[in-house]
Amino acid sequence: GIQVEQSPPDLILQEGANSTLRCNFSDSVNNLQWFHQNPWGQLINLFYIPSGTKQNGRLSATTVATERYSLLYISSSQTTDSGVYFCAVGETSGSRLTFGEGTQLTVNP
Amino acid sequence: GAVVSQHPSWVICKSGTSVKIECRSLDFQATTMFWYRQFPKQSLMLMATSNEGSKATYEQGVEKDKFLINHASLTLSTLTVTSAHPEDSSFYICSARGPGSIYEQYFGPGTRLTVT
Numbered sequence: 001g002i003q004v005e006q007s008p009p010d011l012i013l014q015e016g017a018n019s020t021l022r023c024n025f026s027d028s029v030n031n032l033q034w035f036h037q038n039p040w041g042q043l044i045n046l047f048y049i050p051s052g053t054k055q056n057g058r059l060s061a062t063t064v065a066t067e068r069y070s071l072l073y074i075s076s077s078q079t080t081d082s083g084v085y086f087c088a089v090g091e092t093s094g095s096r097l098t099f100g101e102g103t104q105l106t107v108n109p
Numbered sequence: 110g111a112v113v114s115q116h117p118s119w120v121i122c123k124s125g126t127s128v129k130i131e132c133r134s135l136d137f138q139a140t141t142m143f144w145y146r147q148f149p150k151q152s153l154m155l156m157a158t159s160n161e162g163s164k165a166t167y168e169q170g171v172e173k174d175k176f177l178i179n180h181a182s183l184t185l186s187t188l189t190v191t192s193a194h195p196e197d198s199s200f201y202i203c204s205a206r207g208p209g210s211i212y213e214q215y216f217g218p219g220t221r222l223t224v225t
Binding site: 033043045048050090095097098099102 | 158
């Protein structure tokens with residue numbers, strides 16, 4: 001099956017800093033989603049981005065499908081941005097999502 | 110839009126009993142729903158794909174007789190953990206393909222199961 005690697009595994013920032021999270025995948029995809037898992041476990045949809053670039057407020061994402069990676073940018077980070085960020089991809093051959101191991105982000109005041 | 114709910118949010122049960130978890134799409138119809146399991150400090154692992162009106166498709170290594178899935182309507186899928194044991198304690202999360210996209214998934218808030 002498809003392999004998904006996220007980096008870095010852990011990231012500690014001061015409030016106001018910017019950060020870039022990376023997701024590499026091993027095969028062609030028809031789906032790529034970024035999620036934020038809050039402390040209660042809820043997965044919040046950030047982006048559905050199998051290709052191209054999207055922006056939503058302080059967050060933006062870029063997927064370069066031909067090179068099999070995606071980047072999530074967080075600008076002017078806030079303490080509420082803390083949590084685990086997951087990248088999940090869907091192979092072109094099916095509908096299942098495969099999750100990366102996540103990036104644990106901690107934003108300190 | 111695209112809201113998915115789960116019930117209960119958490120449940121404690123005794124070893125040997127069965128527990129049913131419900132997953133509902135509140136504002137859209139979902140022909141396909143998915144069930145994931147997440148252990149502490151780990152990622153989500155797909156357990157099974159649930160299709161309305163047909164049998165679920167289980168991932169390799171998931172016991173279909175232990176984790177019974179029923180998708181009887183376009184808005185409801187249920188996961189029943191039968192004869193639960195402490196090693197079944199985990200965070201169970203469902204998702205559904207959202208409206209307007211054949212690929213994007215929306216996730217429920219999860220159910221924390223503790224088996225004593």
